[in-house]
Amino acid sequence: MTREEYIANIEKLNYYTKKYDEGNPEISDEEWDALYFDCCLYEQETGYIDPKSPSSTIQYDVQNALKKVTHNHPMLSLSKTKDINVITAWVKRKKTIVMLKMDGLTCSLKYENGKLVSAETRGNGTIGEDITQNVKVVPSIPKTIPCKDTVIVDGEIICKYNDFEEFIAEYKNPRNFASGSIRLLDTNEVAKRKLTFVAWDLINDEADLDKKLDKATKLGFETVIYELTDINHLEAQQERMKQKAAAANYPIDGLVYKINDYAEYMAEGVNDHDYAGGKAFKFYDQLFETKLIDIEWSVGKTGTITPIAIFEPVHIEGSTVQKACMHNLTIMKDLLGNNPHAGQKLWVFKANMIIPQIKRAEK
Helix, strand or coil: CCHHHHHHHHHHHHHHHHHHHCCCCCCCHHHHHHHHHHHHHHHHHHCCCCCCCCCCCCCCCCCCCCCEEECCCCCCEEEEECCHHHHHHHHCCCCEEEEEEECCEEEEEEEECCEEEEEEECCCCCEEEECHHHHCCCCCCCCECCCCCCEEEEEEEECCHHHHHHHCCCCCCHHHHHHHHCCCCCHHHHHCCCCEEEEEEECCCCCCHHHHHHHHHHCCCCECCEEECCCCCHHHHHHHHHHHHHHCCCCEEEEEEEECCHHHHHHHCECCCEEEEEEEEECCCCCEEEEEEEEEEEECCCCCEEEEEEEEEEEECCEEEEEEECCCHHHHHHHHCCCCCCCCEEEEEEECCCEEEEEEECC
16 A cells, blocks of 8 residues: 555545544445554554544544533543454453443443433544433433442443334434434434443443443443453354344444453553553454345335345345345445346345345445
8 A cells, every 4th residue: 555545545534434423424334444454554564654544543523513512531442453363362461351342322421419410422532412411311321320429431322123123214224323313403302212321331430340330230221241251262252242232132343352450451541542451353244145036115104115125045144034124215226226136146144143234236
């Protein structure tokens, strides 16, 4: 990769990140990560890191009508990899736990004297959006907790797959739906969206992470599924975690490994835009080739017409599937092109091992 190609990729990544933050992603996670990892490889090989690179900073700003707020703690991300060997080497350094990487919108809740007083999206890591009124209508978020101390809870706003079924005809996936829904200006509409908050850290608590997660559960939060890392059976454990996510109807896009000991985690410090005491492992669904047979049209309760792709049966994740929702005409055109036809090659998968989806098609 040349310096010019590297700079061009940085510009693409920051543009796509901005569109994602606005709730209008233009490329898949896998495509974004491919660009990102290519840039990281260039940086490692040359020692040059552009100031605008996502590997060193978060570039996008919050741009909507919600009030902007400055966080009481840095809401940074984690460095990530798709290489199991990197994870293997990393977890051998310290005792870690592995937890589901929830696929939604990161936010932070603050409680004082047992009462919920504020809620913020992550935004750019320093400045987010005030969503306090909206989170008050999310059933899984306690309005009061049995603790008089100041409590700051970080976690993810998601829409579980079984709750998303009601909205699948109009929205592409649970992540975009959750991200857009919690930021609506009409709280009554937010209440209809069946959102869930899953906690994954108590920020101002100095206990080890597994103890903090147990405490969060006792305080009344739905808490992320986790296990102590089994360094001798990492891949088997990853499959087990996937199964647990599927059983809970959780949308996930990977796993998170974090140092469990609080003092050791804090000693790792931070890089420019991520906590050094944790690492995210991204995985992608296996694709299966099949052929399009026909397109059926489903009419919903509100009169929405949804195209359904019917394809040759294929066995995925323990069951045989032969149809996938394409949500609307725009998405159908994006997936199948201008000339969908019988015999057209498709590559399909089960999102989080649950919902059949078309990844791409031969055009």
